[in-house]
Amino acid sequence: MAVKVLVVDDSSFFRRRVSEIINQDPMLTVIDTAQNGREAVDKALALRPDVITMDIEMPVMDGISAVREIMAKCPIPILMFSSLTHEGAKATLDALDAGALDFLPKKFEDIARDKDEAVRLLQQRVKEISRKRFLMGASARPKAPEPAARSPLVGSLPRPGDRQVEPPRIVPVAAFKRSGKTYQLVAIGTSTGGPVALQNVLTKLPGDFPHPILLIQHMPATFTAAFAARLNGLCQIGVKEAEDGDVLKPGHAYLAPGGKQMLLEGRGVGARIRIVDGNDKVNYKPCVDITFASAAKTYADKVLAIVLTGMGADGRDGARLLKEQGSTIWAQDEASCVVYGMPQAVAKAGIATESLPLDRVAQRILVELGR
Template structure:
């Protein structure tokens, strides 16, 4: 299957550079370019690409507005390019809310350690989200309603405008499979007792985490660890956004944080997050990881493994949408310790990589559609 790409950027140099990199892959064909958002909307309707790469800051029509229009008129997988700044992070999160599936730093040296690796990452990202085109685009009408879910106080308000529908691409499936995947399963509690919940995710994770966390009650009885593959410049803005939308508290994890009930700790981008201690006195260790052997920083495997050592059989671990297999080894350690593992199902994933790795290894107890994950959590934990 050839992935047909439309490259959108107001810089002719960047359009040419991205086009040349993508064209090196025999499974990718660049079918056109656009130099502003308005032209991107028009060419998407005309050329029907498999994937669009999109800049955020452009004349005539910016990238976020272009994403919104494309998703309304000609829904297409979109990969955003972003600057690694606070403003760039906020704008990228807005683009994901509008329907974009993933993002990469605009400076290629920020993507990977060398040019060859950065090239492979870009090509792989485009191919992965392009494959979600199979089966067609499936917009989901459920929205994140701030008014009904956010904690609001006179001193605290949110400027976020997260009112866009959550959109995912249907996976390869037969009509019967689709009906089975979308059928709402009535969850039943296992009766198991927990002391911690941990969630690992990557591509498609920001929207998936929003959907899950905004449905948890303010009195959620356990700490929550969040491991999202994301640059360090993005995690403060993402934690702040989640905190403004959720009834639980969400913060970027800091070294020495004591784990408290009803608080979600987001692993800082570019660093590792470990759990240390036992018997209700667990705290977080955040550290720089210069090891070339570790691909992901933060790594789901590393955090899950430390949770297994510290909490033993008292963890509910969930692996959501994401590329690769990060989380599988850590999930194995958790399962060996007696903890419970769940995975997101294929049909609702942006990329069925990480959940598939856990499911294929026989580690997950069940695969759950994204829309149903929070319902299963609340029932299992006993707060639904």
């Protein structure tokens, strides 16, 4: 059965354009459109679509208010369309706080390098977040199930030819125990669903957190400064957009700037951040693999690396390099991910040693560090 989509935008041209793209995929179908947030809420309640695409700035009721009301009355996966401006970034982050699961730039030329790739990406995002509709009946945010529960998301069953590896342990909270390893750095990589996931983890860490933290979030260049500022205002630790030459300090998190690559140079206490343009052939800027690989060279076995929700497999190769050096890799569990792509990649490769629900990641970090 095709995924049913409600398209919301005050521009008739954009509604038609998005609808045409969605309807090109036989697995997707636009069941209706709305031209403002009020209509969106009414049609969401009446039609119960599987996914909603939502503009932010609209008459009568804006997209953020519409997201908030839909999540309160009938939670549905929502994909926001955003302008790539500082104000657009702040509004998009507000929409994610309100319950939206993901966002894309409103200008399609900003989504990808060519039209066909942009079309595929939009269709893929809609299909990916639609899988969360099974878990959104009770609340806007999916909650981790009891340990014995199984997620209905696609992709958890082995396929013929898959290499069998030892799956990461799903560790009950009561069983959290410190491994005794020594760390000097925490590194977290994420993509789709990452802004909310990072906020969930970082706001639970104390101001005297003993190590620096690197954050690699797939995000446009105009968004990372606003996101870092938001996290800094919410967290006890300091959070900033990373700059070239930053010296890593305990109790501080450094968010890789969009459109750039974040590397490390030096060792231990004297390590510094290098921000470079990087190779244009790399799919992601910033790229989790690149930062993780640099951390492996700089800190060897002293890294605690965590791969959170996200589409694709970025982070798997870098995590493998970290593990080869003796560092520790954890992954978010399937049930609490918006998209179980990046964590699944490290789990299926046998790289992650533990699978953790999002709400327990911060607690597990603190136990591991002896806090």
